[in-house]
Structures are given as structure tokens and as C-alpha cells.
Amino acid sequence: xxxxxxxxxxxxxxxxxxxxxxxxxxxxxxxxxxxxxxxxxxxxxxxxxxxxxxxxxxxxxxxxxxxxxxxxxxxxxxxxxxxxxxxxxxxxxxxxxxxxxxxxxxxxxxxxxxxxxxxxxxxxxxx
Numbered sequence: 001x002x003x004x005x006x007x008x009x010x011x012x013x014x015x016x017x018x019x020x021x022x023x024x025x026x027x028x029x030x031x032x033x034x035x036x037x038x039x040x041x042x043x044x045x046x047x048x049x050x051x052x053x054x055x056x057x058x059x060x061x062x063x064x065x066x067x068x069x070x071x072x073x074x075x076x077x078x079x080x081x082x083x084x085x086x087x088x089x090x091x092x093x094x095x096x097x098x099x100x101x102x103x104x105x106x107x108x109x110x111x112x113x114x115x116x117x118x119x120x121x122x123x124x125x126x127x
Contacts, residue, residue, distance in 0.1 A: 001119055002028065003095055007071065007109050008118035014095065015071040015112060017105070025071055026099040027059060027090065030122050035061040038090040041083045043068075043100055049075040052107055057100070059090065068100065073107030 006014040012031035016024045032038065040060040050056045050070040057068040080099050083089060090098040113121065 002030075002115040002122075004115045006095070006115065007112035008115070008121075009069065009071045009112060010121060011067075011069045013069060013071045015109070016095075016099075017109065022077060022102055022104050023072070023074070024099045025101050025103060026094055027068070028118070028122075029094050031066070032091050032094045032098070035059060035066055035091075036063045037061055038087045041087050041090060041100065043079045043083070044076050046076050046078055049073075049106070050103075052111060059087075070103075071112055072103070072105055072109055074103035074105045076101050077104050078102040 002008065006016050008014050008028065012028045014026050014028050038059055038061050041057065043057040050073065052070060052073045054070050055067045056070045059066050059068060079101050082097065092098065
């Protein structure tokens with residue numbers, strides 16, 4: 001149900017470590033589904049540094065605006081510029097084209113959930 005190669009937060013962000021000290025960050029399929037149609041994504045500039053759990057942007061949908069929280073401490077290396085013109089990519093492909101930022105990790109991933117633990121969290125929330 002959720003990709004096993006990703007790490008997850010309780011706030012429904014995912015992190016995909018690249019093995020070179022960098023990682024992609026996005027929101028989960030569960031989160032995009034709960035938000036509804038995404039119409040705007042507000043992301044930081046490259047070079048901005050965030051601590052684990054710190055707000056790094058927002059996702060605006062037809063229903064609500066939701067905060068994005070950084071899954072692990074790091075510096076933003078790259079922002080998915082495609083989302084400026086195509087925010088719907090977050091809905092269509094949350095684990096692929098809908099990624100949000102690429103970060104250089106400066107902290108550990110100990111606070112993150114694996115796919116099985118995240119699935120249990122989502123299952124508990126949806127009942």
C-alpha cells in the first residue's frame with residue numbers, strides 16, 4: 001500500500017533516502033487524498049535549512065491549507081519547480097512527479113516510521 005523504500009512521518013510526509021546523504025521529500029498518497037485537489041504548493045528556496053519537524057511550506061487544496069513539516073533535519077538542495085505550474089502532480093503521482101524538495105540530510109532518520117508502521121497509523125486514523 002505504501003512504498004517500502006520510503007520513511008514516513010506521523011504528519012503524512014515521506015522521505016526517500018538516496019544513499020548519498022540526500023533525500024527526496026513529499027506527502028503521502030493518504031495525505032493528498034485527504035486534501036483533495038491540490039491547487040498551490042508553497043515551498044522554500046534552495047539553501048534554506050530546517051530542523052526535523054519544522055514547517056517548510058504549505059500545500060493548498062480546494063478544501064484547506066496544510067502545513068508541510070520536514071521529516072528530517074537538512075538543507076534544501078532543490079525544489080520541484082514543476083509544481084508551480086502543475087500542483088496537481090501531488091495528487092496524480094505523490095511518490096514520483098509530485099515530490100516537493102530534495103534535501104541534504106544533516107540529521108538522522110530515527111524518528112521516522114517504516115511503511116508497515118505508517119500503514120498501521122493510517123489504518124488507526126481512518127477508523
